[in-house]
Amino acid sequence: MINRKLAKASSFRYMILACILILLAGGLVLLPKYQQHEGIKPQELLGRAISPERYISTDEVASLIINQDPSYLFIDVRDEESYNKYSLPNAINIPLDKLLDEDFEAYLNQDEYDVVLFSNDHFYANEAWIICNRLDYKNLRVLEGGLNNWFHTIINPTKPTENMAATAFELYSTRKAASMYFGVAYPEQVKKETVPAKKAVVKKTIVPVKKKKKMPTEGGC
Amino acid sequence: MGPLIPNGIIPEEWNSIIAIIIGIFFGFILESSGFSSSRKLAGVFYGYDFAVLKVFFTAALVSMIGVLYMDYLGYVDMTQLYVHPTYLWGAIIGGVVMGVGFVAGGFCPGTSLCAVAIGKIDAIVYVIGIMIGVFIFSELFELFEPLYNGYFYGNITLMDTFGVNPYWFVFIFSLIAIVAFLVSDFVRKRTKKIFY
Incomplete structure (x- = not known):
């Protein structure tokens, strides 16, 4: 009796399998579509955003440039016009609206250099930082305060008043020396040396970056 | 993941x-x-x-x-x-050669090795035939090279070619499959x- 029932049910087995196949395939059509989440998880992004590693100070940048550290890339995210007026030495211009262009991907999405993003203030640079971090690009920093802060601290450092600590004076003299490197002439220095300090030419070199090749995994029948 | x-x-x-x-x-x-x-x-x-x-x-x-x-x-x-790369004419001509071999010999390359493993003599002959074919192809490779490397279309799929939604494609494809089974x-x- 049981066997006969079983046989009766199993005579439909191909029908049942066909129905399962159609149901599964139809389910794919009916699935609600959603934009697949690209990039890193929100928690991770937040973790990176509040990390103190995110910012780099102008003093650090100045010493990197003076020591000609080859492991850093400076990327100017302002528009081309402002970049042509003034930028950090050896900086690369990637305007914010062209940030995701394929030509520039090799500069941002790599693991060999540390990238310092900067703009006039640090807001646009932060925007670029967020976008690139969501795509899980590595080693990105933001110049704290941007170029405005760069002018206030390095190019035109404020003289400490007499009642300030000795460290402030030390910092001032370091910054003053740095500003001389970047071509600022001080009156007392000009008097001493008859040779006027030359305005350093902002060199715009292009650092070659190997383009990452995405190799497909090979296989086949 | x-x-x-x-x-x-x-x-x-x-x-x-x-x-x-x-x-x-x-x-x-x-x-x-x-x-x-x-x-x-x-x-x-x-x-x-x-x-x-x-x-x-x-x-x-x-x-x-x-x-x-x-x-x-x-x-x-x-x-x-x-995604397997598409060399259009190479695939078409190779497919025809393979199909004729399939009907004539009764094996496809994978199953022939399977049959060799259980000791079927016809499969052994078939595999020797494959080896001879491989040898001829390698010796005449320069002749076949334009066909082998030409008509390259990249790693395309049917969905790219027809520009259809993959989900609908799979649904229609499974309906076709079930009709094919019934027929x-x-x-x-x-x-x-x-x-x-």
């Missing part, structure tokens, strides 16, 4: 080991479902046995539906999967029963 090996979840070194294990199971399943018999394989061309059509069609469908579901749920990144059953009932 996936695919597992390109994303480093399984180390690269396991690649060949896993391939060998999967290969062993593939051969075992081919043999246990009777695919090492040239009569069964050739049956699909004479209309008395459609097991080959059903098995490979079902396998393609199951894997397609499975990959799409896993991609939807985020377990596999479909853009990272290997093949119908044909099989009409043809003379052959015992082999």
